[in-house]
Structures are given as structure tokens and as C-alpha cells.
Amino acid sequence: ENAFEALTVETLPERLGNIPEIAGRLGGAPAGWKVREVGDGNLNLVFIVEGGSETLIIKQALPYVRLVGDSWPLPLKRSFFEYHALTRQEERAPGTVPAVHYFDETQALIAMEFLSPHIILRRALIEGQELPKIGRDLGLFMARTLFRGSDLSMKAADRKADLALFADNIDLCDITENLVFSDPYFEAPMNRHTPGLDALVKELRSDRDLKVEAQRMKHLFVSKAETMVHGDLHSGSVMVTPDDTRIIDPEFAFYGPMAFDVGMLIANYWMAYFSQRGHEENGSRASMRAYLLRVIEETWSTFRDEFAHLWRTERSGILYQAALYEDQDDGLASEQALNHVIHDLWTDMLGFAGIEMHRRILGLAHNADFEDIADESLRASCEAPALKFGRHIVVNRNKIQSLAELDRLAEALDQG
Ligand code: SR1
Ligand code: MG
Known part of the structure; x- marks a missing residue:
């Protein structure tokens, strides 16, 4: 019922609007959030979401290599490794990685600090x-x-x-x-x-x-x-x-x-x-x-x-x-x-x-x-x-x- 589904700029507010760790931080009505997809790496989707009070990064893995397309499948579990690596890096070298606010393993999605003006x-x-x-x-x-x-x-x-x-x-x-x-x-x-x-x-x-x-x-x-x-x-x-x-x-x-x-x-x-x-x-x-x-x-x-x-x-x-x-x-x-x-x-x-x-x-x-x-x-x-x-x-x-x-x-x- 909670099967993986890639987010889009259009669906993101409705899909994430009832997750307290995300909606509570962003503030304002989800319909009013400003969403941009900015991923320019080889693998994933990256959204910048501006809410009424805060801006967040939503990073979501895709089941394939973005650079090549769906002819090259790639497990969503990489998001799990990223989440666990981020938490360990923060413990071992505090302040060097973006703060992580939420992780959904099935949706391969991490909500994290928007670094600006980086x-x-x-x-x-x-x-x-x-x-x-x-x-x-x-x-x-x-x-x-x-x-x-x-x-x-x-x-x-x-x-x-x-x-x-x-x-x-x-x-x-x-x-x-x-x-x-x-x-x-x-x-x-x-x-x-x-x-x-x-x-x-x-x-x-x-x-x-x-x-x-x-x-x-x-x-x-x-x-x-x-x-x-x-x-x-x-x-x-x-x-x-x-x-x-x-x-x-x-x-x-x-x-x-x-x-x-x-x-x-x-x-x-x-x-x-x-x-x-x-x-x-x-x-x-x-x-x-x-x-x-x-x-x-x-x-x-x-x-x-x-x-x-x-x-x-x-x-x-x-x-x-x-x-x-x-x-x-x-x-x-x-x-x-x-x-x-x-x-x-x-x-x-x-x-x-x-x-x-x-x-x-x-x-x-x-x-x-x-x-x-x-x-x-x-x-x-x-x-x-x-x-x-x-x-x-x-x-x-x-x-x-x-x-x-x-x-x-x-x-x-x-x-x-
Ligand atoms: C198919 S992925 C190509 C490269 O992008 C990643 O950032 C890694 O550097 C990988 O080798
Ligand atoms: Mg990368």
C-alpha cells in the first residue's frame, strides 16, 4: 500500500504534507509550498521545498541510474546506506554533514537541511x-x-x-x-x-x-x-x-x-x-x-x-x-x-x-x-x-x- 513511487514537483506537497517531521518544519499549507527539482547528479531526484517557515531538501533515490535511464536498474536501498552513513558521520565529525530530519526507507527518501548560500x-x-x-x-x-x-x-x-x-x-x-x-x-x-x-x-x-x-x-x-x-x-x-x-x-x-x-x-x-x-x-x-x-x-x-x-x-x-x-x-x-x-x-x-x-x-x-x-x-x-x-x-x-x-x-x- 506504501509501495515506492517517485515524487514529482506536483505530487510532493500532497504526499509529504501529512508527515509531521517534514510539514511541521516547512510550515504553512502544503499547497503553498514552492517546490523545485534541482538534482544534477548521476543518480537521484533532489527537491528544494520552500515552506512558510523553513526550506528543506528532499532527496529521493530512483530505481535506476538517472544518468543512463531505466535500462540500468539500481536498488533503492542506497538511500538506507546514505541515511546510516550520514548519522555516523555526524557522530564522528559533528557539524560536517547536513542535519537529517526524516527518513522513509520504502520511499527511499531523506528530508534534510537546506544548505544556503552553499x-x-x-x-x-x-x-x-x-x-x-x-x-x-x-x-x-x-x-x-x-x-x-x-x-x-x-x-x-x-x-x-x-x-x-x-x-x-x-x-x-x-x-x-x-x-x-x-x-x-x-x-x-x-x-x-x-x-x-x-x-x-x-x-x-x-x-x-x-x-x-x-x-x-x-x-x-x-x-x-x-x-x-x-x-x-x-x-x-x-x-x-x-x-x-x-x-x-x-x-x-x-x-x-x-x-x-x-x-x-x-x-x-x-x-x-x-x-x-x-x-x-x-x-x-x-x-x-x-x-x-x-x-x-x-x-x-x-x-x-x-x-x-x-x-x-x-x-x-x-x-x-x-x-x-x-x-x-x-x-x-x-x-x-x-x-x-x-x-x-x-x-x-x-x-x-x-x-x-x-x-x-x-x-x-x-x-x-x-x-x-x-x-x-x-x-x-x-x-x-x-x-x-x-x-x-x-x-x-x-x-x-x-x-x-x-x-x-x-x-x-x-x-x-
Ligand atoms: C553511474 S554513476 C557514475 C558516478 O556517479 C557517482 O557520483 C559516482 O561517482 C559514480 O561513479
Ligand atoms: Mg553523488
Whole structure:
């Protein structure tokens, strides 16, 4: 009787008008609510609903991939994972996600805080906005959510229950497993790339080292059930003002490697960097490029330092227990172990970042950073250095020592 039915601008007021958690907040008569559908992502419906006293976001999953249509079915249960991920992220990193007011599992519907005057981070970076807080805010978000969702922090039974809860997010993991880790590296049916890149694409698809390393990263992605990751932490999953940073859309959440979120986010900064030359019609983006390299440094160093702080002050889980070293110098042992963990995060972050850069240029789901460059030959000239940079960091990740080294490479590739 309560079977799933997609909302429309017309039906939303009547259908949600008697739900107290929604109608009570919005205020006024439902017939007077102003409803707009604004979803521009690849998967879901998103409505902005302005009531008499408040405005809310109503997000509803569709039983298929919106980007492709009903030929690609996708379970509604992704809304359940998004809801549970949002509640955990709010606990682990308070104030970083939109407040959730209501969830209906059957209707795959979440009512949440309308963030205003926030805009999508990707859009801000395309426009050339230098946001002062994102490096620190996103570094803290990742350290807190990734550390506190792991066996470094949680009670083992709680973590295992969550591991089981999110283990059912099979279809969204399947999207990532195929679209991110495999499709870019062969002529998969849904792939596309900018004309002008053919020769480079052919070279990459016949690069044995690259293809082996990409599969090694996929191996890590599917097997390292380390923490609850956001799972799709690109610059389209972040909303910003100069003073506030919020992370949205964790429907891809599952228990995976910590470095996946870090690598995907930093890859999106690097793609913003390589796309800047394509957005110079109204003036130089030299300052924006320098800003993006600083943001990458700040995001990584904030993440690393906060992770180390949590390691030293909140390590209450079953891993690296301080009690093991009580008869020795437990401070030294703990720091030695921390160095290993951070070193692995750094190396894996680079591998995941390079692959994310490739899939956004070679696969199905492209980035507005590059797609908004209308001149195809200019676009290809921005994408080619990004592809080469991505290849370098995937294949050489074990030898790369610092971000400064990668700044120099990025500058050299960008200048041709
Ligand atoms: C078919 S879904 C394509 C992409 O959109 C989502 O935002 C994820 O990034 C996914 O890989
Ligand atoms: Mg999304």
C-alpha cells in the first residue's frame, strides 16, 4: 500500500504534507509550498521545498541510474546506506554533514537541511573561487570519520555490526569496481573521451604496468574493509561557503580502505588544477593554480596530523593496543606503528588518486571541470597532462616522497 513511487514537483506537497517531521518544519499549507527539482547528479531526484517557515531538501533515490535511464536498474536501498552513513558521520565529525530530519526507507527518501548560500565545491573551483577553509575542514572530516569508524577506535562488536550493515551496498560498490577500476583501462562500452586524446588513450590502455597497478588498487578496494568510507568523496560531494564546508551524498558508503576517500578527494583537486587553463577566458588562473596546490598540501597535512592526534589520544580499539608494550617504551612502539600506518595511507592515497583521475577522463562519468571547456582541443590539452600525472602517481606511488615533488611534476606537465 506504501509501495515506492517517485515524487514529482506536483505530487510532493500532497504526499509529504501529512508527515509531521517534514510539514511541521516547512510550515504553512502544503499547497503553498514552492517546490523545485534541482538534482544534477548521476543518480537521484533532489527537491528544494520552500515552506512558510523553513526550506528543506528532499532527496529521493530512483530505481535506476538517472544518468543512463531505466535500462540500468539500481536498488533503492542506497538511500538506507546514505541515511546510516550520514548519522555516523555526524557522530564522528559533528557539524560536517547536513542535519537529517526524516527518513522513509520504502520511499527511499531523506528530508534534510537546506544548505544556503552553499554551492557545490566543484562549481566554486571552476569559477575560480579560493575558499579559505576547505583544506583544513576536509582533512579533519576524513581523519575523524575514517579513524573513528575503524578498529582503531570502535568496539569490535559494533564495528562488525556496521561492517555487516554496509556489506549489502553491493550495487554501488559494483559501480565503483567497474567504472573506476576497470572500464577506463579497456574499450568498455560506456566509455568516452575527448577527441584528440586517441593516441594517449591507446598508449595507456596498452600500458602493462599501469593496468597491473590499477588492478592492485582494485584488490585493495574490495578487500581492505578498514573503516566506513564515504565512498564517493569528489568535489561534487562537498558544499561550501567561504566559512562553512559540508559533505553530502554518502550513498556509496561501505567498509573499505581509508585511503580511498583521501585519494578520491585529492584527485579532484588535481583535476581542478589541470582544468584551470581551460577556464582562463576572463583572466589568468595562476593564483588559482597556486591555491589548489596549497589546498592539496593542507588537506593532506591536516588529515595526517589529525589522524596522528587521534592515534595518540583516542586509540581504544582492538588494534595496536597500548597495553601490549607496557613493559617496554610504549610511546616508541606506538609511534613506530603510526609511521607505518601513515606511510601506507600516503602510498595508497596516491594510487587511488591516479585512478580517479583516469576514470573521469576515460570512463562514463566525467567532471564538469573538464566538460565545461567547450573548445575540444583546449579540453584535450588540459586532460592529457592530467592523464599522464595520474599514470605517474599510480605506477610510481611507492617511490614518491612528497607533495612538493608532485607540485613540480604538475607544473611541468601543465606548461607542456
Ligand atoms: C553511474 S554513476 C557514475 C558516478 O556517479 C557517482 O557520483 C559516482 O561517482 C559514480 O561513479
Ligand atoms: Mg553523488
